[in-house]
Amino acid sequence: MKKLLLTTSFLLTSLAAPLLAEESKSIYLSIGGGIASPSDVEGDTTLGGTKYDATFPTDNTGFYSAAIGKKFNDFRIEFNYAQADVDTDSITLTTGGNGVTASISPNLEVEVKSYMFYGYKDFPNESKFTPYIGLGLGSSTFSAKDQTATVSGTRYSLKGTEESVFSYAAKGGADYEISDNTSLYSEVTYQKFASYDVTEPGYETVNYDSHDLFAVSIGLKFNF
Structure with a gap:
């Protein structure tokens, strides 16, 4: 009986080990x-009783991201955090x-933080490359300090803000398998941000339209 139990335990352990290993790699x-x-x-504001359409020019900027996800066969769900700093030194009215x-x-510097949930579809094949596409929903937070704009010699105060808005995104990319647990990924992202207003007594009200961005990124993915 003891031999039977030992043999059964050994077989169960042998069968469970690869299953647990496979499950562990899903994270x-x-x-x-x-x-x-x-x-x-873009947006609009009223300065000195005159309504203006406003445009804040922006330049390309660097960003970083970190994510945790879980695989379900060819599908994945993921929570993704990304951060970038955008600045401009002028406004066109x-x-x-x-x-x-x-x-x-000083220059208008805006810290942008995105908190997104993504769903992905992988397209595995016989090569080390695995293309994928994804859609995401979440929120983004814009943080900026108080600023001053000088228009025709007159200084106007612009209130800093910390606003959270709805955001959605689409991604496309590919993983390249480096080892059993590590892959290199590269992807492109389109992200859209909802409109918002900044209103504060003593400051000029600015209504910001919805805007978007394109991004190209590269990184490492670790499976556990």
Whole structure:
């Protein structure tokens, strides 16, 4: 009887080990970074009783991201955190077909943090490359300090903000298997941010339109 129990235990352990190993590899962590190309931020504001359409020009910026996810065969779910800093030193104001570019002092620096949940579809094949596509929903937080804009010699105060808005995104990319537990990934992302307003007594009200960005990134993924 003891021999039977020992033999049965050994067989169960032998069968369970690869299953547990396979299950353990369904969890992954990733870290990465890249270049983001945000659209110019547009909106409107009223300065000195005159309503202006406003455009904040932006440049490409670097960003980094970290994520944790779980695989279900060819599908994955993932929580992704990403952060970037965007700045501009001017604002273009247009009213009645006439435009003026005003300086901003100090530079308007906005810290953008995104908290996204993604769903992915992998397309495995016989090579080490695994293409994938994904869709995500979540929120993004914009943080900026108080600023001053000088328009035609008149200084106007712009209130800093910490606003959270709805965001959605689409991704496409590919993993390249380096080892059993590690892969290199590269992907492109399109992300859209909802509109928001900044209103504070003593400051100029600014209504920001929805805007978007394209990003290219590379990173490492670790399976556990």
